[in-house]
């Protein structure tokens with residue numbers, strides 16, 4: 480059960496976002512609007528909706544005491560309708576045994592919810608709290624909520640840039656361990672931002688000054704203000720290429736479409752050949768040293 484270890488690190492109980500909101504109301508108000516908070520919801524028809532709909536929603540339902548079905552049709556924002564779920568061969572869907580050794584269906588719930596999911600008397604999976612809420616990043620906080628102190632709650636602000644990669648990587652996928660090969664030519668892997676970001680010269684050579692948190696507010700979905708970040712370190716980049724006033728990220732973090740309906744910004748910040756022969760949005764021309 481290595482995959483769930485990160486949820487069990489603290490012996491403290493989980494309190495739930497509602498209890499955090501009593502004292503941290505401003506953060507709670509913005510966080511509850513995020514795609515993180517809405518990453519999982521139970522519909523009236525008892526189907527679980529995975530994904531906030533930023534790009535797609537995949538439905539999952541319990542079939543019987545031992546089986547879950549991942550539906551073959553997902554909803555896509557880009558088309559506004561249903562189409563084949565990524566990885567599926569047909570519309571009939573894919574079934575999973577609830578207690579399979581790989582625990583694949585349980586793992587869906589782990590990354591899309593907070594706290595430890597339970598299996599109830601009807602052998603149905605019940606997330607402790609749907610969506611990615613406070614304690615997914617701050618650790619279990621019941622002791623802190625009862626007697627607030629800095630010592631009894633985790634604050635990722637104290638983490639190094641490498642540790643932030645690892646924390647976000649618990650769900651967004653871990654940067655590759657030394658000696659482990661990643662297939663950077665598989666466009667589906669671009670979804671795994673820490674994996675790509677950890678290869679960037681910007682990350683590797685900026686002495687810990689660049690992490691996910693420079694560009695992303697952990698409590699809001701606001702459109703990333705990446706340009707200002709780029710300019711903070713590259714005040715006057717040297718270009719032979721005509722850059723006009725296109726956004727830096729359009730060339731240096733190009734959007735990759737693993738399917739026509741999904742797109743992800745390549746977090747391996749670098750120089751890409753965007754068009755013509757040899758065009759490749761998956762790997763930069765020059766490559767960082769890796770990790």
Ligand code: HEC
Pocket residue numbers: 494495496498499500501502503613614617619620621623624625627628629630632633634
């Ligand atoms: C009863 C009020 C109260 C509740 C409930 C509460 N907090 Fe706090 N929290 C505080 C106070 C007060 C501080 C500042 C403590 C200090 O500076 O000594 C704080 C600080 C923090 C910090 C910053 C710690 C640091 O190292 O700087 C985080 C993160 C945090 N709370 C998260 C949470 C989470 C998550 C929950 C819900 C599980 C929660 N809080 C529930 C009152 C509360």
Ligand code: HEC
Pocket residue numbers: 514515517518519529530531532533534589590591592611615616635643646647648649650651691692695697700701
């Ligand atoms: C418990 C798992 C989990 C953790 C931990 C986590 N995320 Fe996420 N994150 C998700 C899921 C699931 C989504 C997809 C939400 C959706 O359905 O659109 C997501 C989506 C996002 C998005 C896209 C938001 C949008 O505008 O659509 C960003 C940015 C993001 N995460 C950044 C982070 C960062 C930075 C960290 C670390 C500080 C982090 N995440 C930690 C699970 C997690």
Ligand code: HEC
Pocket residue numbers: 529530531534535536537539549583584586587588590591649650651652670671741743
């Ligand atoms: C290791 C953690 C993890 C597991 C396991 C996981 N997800 Fe996710 N899921 C994420 C993260 C992180 C995102 C956000 C990815 C992004 O947008 O970059 C996400 C996004 C999604 C989305 C939104 C579309 C997209 O690709 O952004 C859907 C739908 C989804 N997951 C469904 C599922 C289903 C169904 C399962 C189980 C079969 C599952 N997930 C298992 C972490 C996970």
Ligand code: HEC
Pocket residue numbers: 496499500503506507508510511515611612613614615616617634635636692697698
């Ligand atoms: C995706 C991960 C994530 C989630 C979910 C999350 N936080 Fe945070 N939180 C962080 C990070 C990262 C920081 C440090 C921010 C920084 O350094 O700018 C932080 C900082 C804080 C702080 C300290 C603020 C300060 O100014 O020092 C408090 C309090 C807090 N979070 C409360 C909450 C509460 C309450 C929720 C739920 C409503 C929540 N967080 C959800 C990642 C998260």
Ligand code: HEC
Pocket residue numbers: 680681682684685688689693705706708709710711712713727728731732748749750763765766767
């Ligand atoms: C915290 C500082 C920092 C930030 C923020 C930053 N970079 Fe960098 N970047 C660096 C450093 C350091 C290097 C390595 C320079 C060297 O090798 O001399 C680098 C290298 C690069 C390179 C050359 C890549 C290569 O593989 O040699 C490009 C292109 C680049 N950055 C673009 C960007 C863009 C675009 C942004 C914004 C999305 C950005 N950087 C944000 C620090 C940063």
Ligand code: HEC
Pocket residue numbers: 644647648651669670672673674676689690691692693694695701702703705708728732742743744745746
């Ligand atoms: C230099 C700035 C920068 C850094 C650092 C950064 N991101 Fe992003 N991220 C972006 C940009 C730009 C987008 C494109 C969406 C937008 O413009 O809002 C994005 C989009 C995302 C998305 C939405 C799906 C996608 O891939 O387009 C997720 C999830 C995400 N980032 C997670 C992370 C995580 C996790 C980290 C740390 C490992 C991280 N980001 C580091 C700039 C950054």
Ligand code: HEC
Pocket residue numbers: 709710713716717718719720721722724725726727728729730731750751
């Ligand atoms: C139209 C695409 C495009 C845009 C927009 C763009 N760049 Fe570049 N950039 C390139 C190319 C291509 C190179 C490789 C050198 C060249 O041909 O000029 C490069 C090179 C770089 C380098 C590396 C220079 C070196 O010394 O190796 C940095 C740093 C950089 N750009 C930063 C930025 C920043 C910051 C922005 C936004 C203000 C930006 N770029 C906007 C295409 C672009």
